[in-house]
Amino acid sequence: MYHPNDTMTIINIIRLNIMKTKNNLFKLALSILFIGILFASCKKDDSNEDASNENGIYLKSINQGNTQVVGFAYDANNKLTEQTRNFGGNQVLITYTYANGKITGEIAKQNNSTIWQYIYGYNNNGNLTRCDIGGATNTYWTFHYTNGKIDKAIEVISGEDAKKQTFTYNGDNIIEAKEFSRFGNTWELQKRYTFECDTKNNPYKLFKIPYNENLNELALLLNENNITVEKKYDGSGVLLETIQYNYIYNAKNYPKTVQMGSDSFSYLYKN
Secondary structure: OOHHHOOOOOOOOOOOOEOOOOOHHHHHOOOOOOOOOOOOOOOOOOOOOOOOOEOOOOEOOOOOOEEEEEEEOOOOOOOOEEEEOOOOOOEEEEEEEEEEEHHHEEEEEOOOEEEEEEEEEEOOOOOEEEEOOOOOOOOEEEEEEEEEEEEEEEEOOOOOEEEEEEEEEEEEEEEEEEEEEEOOOEEEEEEEEEEOOOOOHHHHHHHHOOOOOOOHHHHHHHHOEEEEEEEEEOOOOEEEEEEEEEEEEEOOOOEEEEEOEEEEEEEEOOO
């Protein structure tokens, strides 16, 4: 059993939570969250030929070799309803609920036991304002915006500010993310990520998942383009990890494959 905070994430392929190297597999999975739909009226297509349409790109699965590690299911309105992740014989099912066209709930289960849950709230402008953790009311995140982009998130536990995240953008891409913990009246930096991006299409930008507690996963979800280099530093500025992502793109400039060290993953699309 795991939680998004327990694993690092892989940037452009699956990013919700993985662990490292083979973790890259785990790292890779948790990040693919949202996407278009497999229309019921479309012709059945079980081939590995990638495809997209003029209205967007629809991700069917993420594969490692001939093994599907992440699969997606959609409703008739092009909304993601389920995500299935398979790692080392462990299957996690993530389901999403909606209101007024926005995701309001996310729940992940393994063997019918809940392993994480998010409840999302929005203001009248459609901006995310609150994310409750675990379905409880004593732990939640609040959000601050500048020019329509999240630039600060605060975790509140039992009425007290406990954690802070800040984000720096270059255009529509997060290029730096920091996380601080509060000790008394002082915020102390715990970790920092920097990101480099390509100029191609990020398939996750259509996903609509509004937030993720993991800094690198959030960058994947919100960025316009694909992350090519991710660096993680500790609070003292010591470089802990560098991950490089090498892509091959399809005709519409969406990733077709990604290579991370010795691990390679492929994106299977449907229109």
